[in-house]
Amino acid sequence: MRTLISQSQLEAGVRDLAAQLNQQYADRPLTVLGVLTGSVVLLADLIRQLEMPLRVGVLQARSYRGAATTAGELVVNLELMPAVEGCDVLLLDDIFDTGRTLDELVRRVRACGATSVRSMVLLNKVGRCEVDYQPDYSAFDIPNEFVVGYGLDYQDHYRNLPFVAALDPEEIAAESL
Numbered sequence: 001m002r003t004l005i006s007q008s009q010l011e012a013g014v015r016d017l018a019a020q021l022n023q024q025y026a027d028r029p030l031t032v033l034g035v036l037t038g039s040v041v042l043l044a045d046l047i048r049q050l051e052m053p054l055r056v057g058v059l060q061a062r063s064y065r066g067a068a069t070t071a072g073e074l075v076v077n078l079e080l081m082p083a084v085e086g087c088d089v090l091l092l093d094d095i096f097d098t099g100r101t102l103d104e105l106v107r108r109v110r111a112c113g114a115t116s117v118r119s120m121v122l123l124n125k126v127g128r129c130e131v132d133y134q135p136d137y138s139a140f141d142i143p144n145e146f147v148v149g150y151g152l153d154y155q156d157h158y159r160n161l162p163f164v165a166a167l168d169p170e171e172i173a174a175e176s177l
């Protein structure tokens with residue numbers, strides 16, 4: 001694997017995301033919803049730098065399964081999500097790739113009565129978007145490569161890496177290429 005974004009670059013990127021939110025929301029209460037599972041590392045690092053009255057919740061979305069590096073059917077589970085009616089919500093995810101996950105989640109959370117729904121991602125994979133939606137905040141543009149680390153997985157591994165790396169073709173199972 002090849003490192004694309006180092007630990008210190010990630011720290012600076014997350015600091016910058018937090019500063020944007022602290023400026024945008026100031027003293028307004030915010031509900032941050034982390035998209036399981038990939039957002040967990042970003043969620044933990046980001047919320048400790050937020051200064052507004054904050055609620056934290058999670059929901060789940062999954063479409064990349066097993067050895068696949070392309071999206072399959074999107075399955076959404078809102079059972080763990082707190083009530084968001086009348087709330088300003090920030091959906092937080094690790095990566096915007098085809099955009100199908102966030103596009104669907106923004107619609108679903110709006111339908112639950114949130115006052116506003118913005119979205120934030122760590123990584124924006126350039127040139128892959130398949131939807132008419134863009135995240136409101138992102139820290140890094142990355143090329144069209146399958147990446148792991150800092151929450152991102154391949155076959156449920158590598159989420160614990162403190163940096164973001166691109167997998168080389170020989171590290172990706174032959175059946176998913």
Ligand SMILES: O=P(O)(O)OC[C@H]1O[C@H](OP(=O)(O)OP(=O)(O)O)[C@H](O)[C@@H]1O
Pocket residue numbers: 035036037038039061062063064065071093094095096097098099100101102153
């Ligand atoms: O923009 P998209 O093409 O929709 O891809 C982005 C989504 O894919 C990944 O989730 P995944 O389905 O791998 O589930 P996970 O978070 O549990 O790993 C990632 O965490 C995002 O939620």
Ligand code: HPA
Pocket residue numbers: 064095097145146147148152153154
């Ligand atoms: O590049 C990626 N890596 C890991 N998970 C992902 N989900 C969408 N794109 C990616």
